[in-house]
Amino acid sequence: MDRRAFLRLSRDLALLALLPDGALAAALARAPEAGGSYLSAAQRVTLRALCARFIPGPPEDPDPGALEAGVPEYIDLMLGMFERSPVPLFAGGPFSLRDGGGPNAFADFLALDAIDERVWRTRIEGSRGLPEREWNGPVVGLQETYATALAHGEVQARRGPLPLAPRAAG
Numbered sequence: 001m002d003r004r005a006f007l008r009l010s011r012d013l014a015l016l017a018l019l020p021d022g023a024l025a026a027a028l029a030r031a032p033e034a035g036g037s038y039l040s041a042a043q044r045v046t047l048r049a050l051c052a053r054f055i056p057g058p059p060e061d062p063d064p065g066a067l068e069a070g071v072p073e074y075i076d077l078m079l080g081m082f083e084r085s086p087v088p089l090f091a092g093g094p095f096s097l098r099d100g101g102g103p104n105a106f107a108d109f110l111a112l113d114a115i116d117e118r119v120w121r122t123r124i125e126g127s128r129g130l131p132e133r134e135w136n137g138p139v140v141g142l143q144e145t146y147a148t149a150l151a152h153g154e155v156q157a158r159r160g161p162l163p164l165a166p167r168a169a170g
Contacts, residue, residue: 037080038143039150046150046157048072079143082121086111089120 036044051072057065066072081087089112092105112120118132126141127133 037076037083039076039079043150044072044076046154047075050153079124079146081124
């Protein structure tokens, strides 16, 4: 998986900025005791290494990187979002108490309606051969995409670094 593919799969990370303080931490706290929502311990180690490599933080970069932002935990939470209730996808609204006053409507996650659940399950889990999820044909979900990419990353890591291509003169 190249950097662009990784970033494309992680594009929903921008949504973290919209979550109220503590919402992600609360959702992660509901994860199983093994430490992850969906990924195995070995997959989480590989994902953390990839995140640190693609978006480094200190000491390579003075700004916080993917590990400091909790990107691997967020990805794991996203892949396993249907393992908990309510599904930690949509927060309430329209006010979040950022400007003070009023209730924090973003403090709790909203239940998905049937269509949203089907669309998001298809996006996350894939179509799995279910006719109701294959309205546009078979879909490979993010769970399978990440599992394949992490397995590939692990194989590549065991092989060692790839040799650099010689630079053209000029």
